[in-house]
Amino acid sequence: MSILVIAEHDNSSLKQATLNVVAAAKAIGGDVDVLVAGENCGAVAESAAKAEGVNKVLVADNAAYGHFLAENLGELVAEVGKGYSHILAAAGTTGKDFMPRVAALLDVAQVSDIIRVESDDTFVRPIYAGNAIATVKSSDSIKVITVRPTAFDPVAAEGGSAAVEQLNVVKDAGLSVFVSEELAESDRPDLGSAGIVVSGGRGMQNGDNFKMLESVADLLGAAVGASRAAVDAGFVPNDMQVGQTGKIVAPQLYIAVGISGAIQHLAGMSDSKVIVAINKDEEAPIFQVADYGLVADLFEAVPQLEEELKKVL
Amino acid sequence: MKVLVAVKRVIDYNVKVRVKPDNTGVDLANVKMAMNPFCEIAVEEAVRLKEKGVASEIVVVSIGPKTAQEQIRTALALGADRGIHVETDEEVQSLEAAKLLKAVVEKEEPKLVILGKQSIDSDNNQTGQMLAALTGMGQGTFASEVVVDGDKVNVTREVDGGLITVGLNLPAVVTTDLRLNEPRYASLPNIMKAKKKPLDATSPADLGVDISPRLSTLKVEAPASRQAGVKVADVAELVDKLKNEAKVI
Numbered sequence: 001m002s003i004l005v006i007a008e009h010d011n012s013s014l015k016q017a018t019l020n021v022v023a024a025a026k027a028i029g030g031d032v033d034v035l036v037a038g039e040n041c042g043a044v045a046e047s048a049a050k051a052e053g054v055n056k057v058l059v060a061d062n063a064a065y066g067h068f069l070a071e072n073l074g075e076l077v078a079e080v081g082k083g084y085s086h087i088l089a090a091a092g093t094t095g096k097d098f099m100p101r102v103a104a105l106l107d108v109a110q111v112s113d114i115i116r117v118e119s120d121d122t123f124v125r126p127i128y129a130g131n132a133i134a135t136v137k138s139s140d141s142i143k144v145i146t147v148r149p150t151a152f153d154p155v156a157a158e159g160g161s162a163a164v165e166q167l168n169v170v171k172d173a174g175l176s177v178f179v180s181e182e183l184a185e186s187d188r189p190d191l192g193s194a195g196i197v198v199s200g201g202r203g204m205q206n207g208d209n210f211k212m213l214e215s216v217a218d219l220l221g222a223a224v225g226a227s228r229a230a231v232d233a234g235f236v237p238n239d240m241q242v243g244q245t246g247k248i249v250a251p252q253l254y255i256a257v258g259i260s261g262a263i264q265h266l267a268g269m270s271d272s273k274v275i276v277a278i279n280k281d282e283e284a285p286i287f288q289v290a291d292y293g294l295v296a297d298l299f300e301a302v303p304q305l306e307e308e309l310k311k312v313l
Numbered sequence: 314m315k316v317l318v319a320v321k322r323v324i325d326y327n328v329k330v331r332v333k334p335d336n337t338g339v340d341l342a343n344v345k346m347a348m349n350p351f352c353e354i355a356v357e358e359a360v361r362l363k364e365k366g367v368a369s370e371i372v373v374v375s376i377g378p379k380t381a382q383e384q385i386r387t388a389l390a391l392g393a394d395r396g397i398h399v400e401t402d403e404e405v406q407s408l409e410a411a412k413l414l415k416a417v418v419e420k421e422e423p424k425l426v427i428l429g430k431q432s433i434d435s436d437n438n439q440t441g442q443m444l445a446a447l448t449g450m451g452q453g454t455f456a457s458e459v460v461v462d463g464d465k466v467n468v469t470r471e472v473d474g475g476l477i478t479v480g481l482n483l484p485a486v487v488t489t490d491l492r493l494n495e496p497r498y499a500s501l502p503n504i505m506k507a508k509k510k511p512l513d514a515t516s517p518a519d520l521g522v523d524i525s526p527r528l529s530t531l532k533v534e535a536p537a538s539r540q541a542g543v544k545v546a547d548v549a550e551l552v553d554k555l556k557n558e559a560k561v562i
Contacts, residue, residue: 070445071451092473096455097470101445102446104446110408112438112439131536132330133533133534134533135531136528136531137528137529140527173451175451175482175485176452176481178479181475182475183474184475192473196561238457238475245490275542290541291543292554292559293543294547294551295544301548304548308548308552312556312562
């Protein structure tokens with residue numbers, strides 16, 4: 001068996017999710033190669049080569065891959081992946097975009113968003129927004145799989161010394177072009193891989209009030225998230241959404257502030273190690289999953305939390 | 314231009330999902346079914362394109378059992394012009410759904426195909442992308458804005474870091490995310506009118522597509538449930554517990 005992992009990155013640094021996917025690949029077994037497709041992405045390839053357990057790093061460095069357009073990546077990965085038994089990518093918005101194209105071009109099914117590996121052809125994945133857990137077996141010769149990064153502990157980022165090989169494969173499908181992007185700038189850790197997440201819901205009342213959460217997050221070195229209700233209400237941008245249709249997180253500590261705990265939100269965070277809920281409604285469903293619940297007005301509790309944290313940190 | 318919208322019949326999103334005691338799947342007997350919420354957004358977007366004069370005809374297609382015609386009628390009541398029902402009682406997985414839709418695309422030759430980004434039952438998030446690959450079209454997935462301009466479409470996509478806009482040549486595939494629009498409700502007169510709109514039936518065999526599944530589901534289980542913890546009296550106690558009991562700060 002040989003496994004191809006498609007690296008997730010931004011052309012300058014390797015995203016941690018890649019290390020989680022390599023861990024999933026190791027759970028399947030066999031040699032693990034990593035494909036880094038991007039533009040001027042040499043530094044990413046070097047990082048990938050240092051990751052634990054990587055056999056070889058393949059680099060496709062070309063303008064066609066600079067913005068990770070699915071049409072181009074799909075053709076590239078289908079071509080490079082033909083020789084492998086498994087092709088894996090993180091189930092982020094990039095992997096979800098191009099991987100089904102890879103599967104279709106190879107005429108195989110895709111197994112989406114796996115959370116466990118049972119064997120080389122059998123995988124566990126959530127369905128119905130995490131209300132049911134399915135074990136599925138693939139009969140295809142090549143398994144195309146997206147991996148939920150938070151479900152696998154990452155391999156070490158250092159210690160490996162894989163060979164780096166340049167690929168001269170340029171696939172420009174000519175179907176799509178990059179126009180523009182509005183990416184959130186933040187010094188805080190990435191929501192998907194942060195060790196601590198502080199999230200706000202509709203109870204925050206407006207976007208300005210999220211500054212209170214940001215102060216707490218900065219004390220803790222945490223990322224800031226939000227419920228779908230807060231995003232739909234326009235308090236904060238969509239990339240902060242935690243939930244079934246947003247980001248799936250599983251930090252060591254998840255602090256839910258003013259979040260009632262709709263099922264679709266719980267689906268995105270209930271694998272967190274420790275959950276704290278702060279809500280003035282003691283009947284809120286979030287308390288049913290919280291390890292520590294505080295029934296309180298968040299506008300009093302959050303500033304107090306900031307003060308208390310300053311004392312102990 | 315012609316717009317094709319694919320819709321799926323799924324369990325109503327308000328229904329509490331229950332796993333069957335024999336772990337073969339989810340209990341769908343006597344459960345309320347509805348159009349997949351992301352597909353409602355797809356229908357709405359097509360209707361808005363027609364209202365703007367961009368789309369001239371909206372064709373809605375659904376794959377599934379006889380009862381899937383209810384969801385086609387719903388789409389017709391919302392403003393679609395005619396329906397195509399690919400009837401089958403078999404389980405249809407994403408790749409096979411994409412192949413069936415490809416056959417419909419080849420017949421109908423739409424300029425734009427709009428689908429939901431995923432269905433809330435299997436949560437695969439695959440069919441639109443697979444259809445795009447099989448038909449050689451560009452794709453704008455997880456769309457929050459769709460702007461058609463001549464023979465091109467600009468699609469703003471909700472991605473992990475924020476928003477990305479891509480430009481696609483038409484014909485193209487768009488899959489919808491939550492914030493693309495807010496679907497309307499069908500009015501009673503439109504529901505009555507929808508009953509008279511044309512709805513053609515076809516089948517996987519008619520379309521020449523083998524729908525044998527590639528994935529087999531070995532078992533379906535309820536997720537491990539999380540136990541509720543303790544209530545703390547105040548913030549000081551909370552911080553103390555986090556530091557000394559849970560040791561996470």
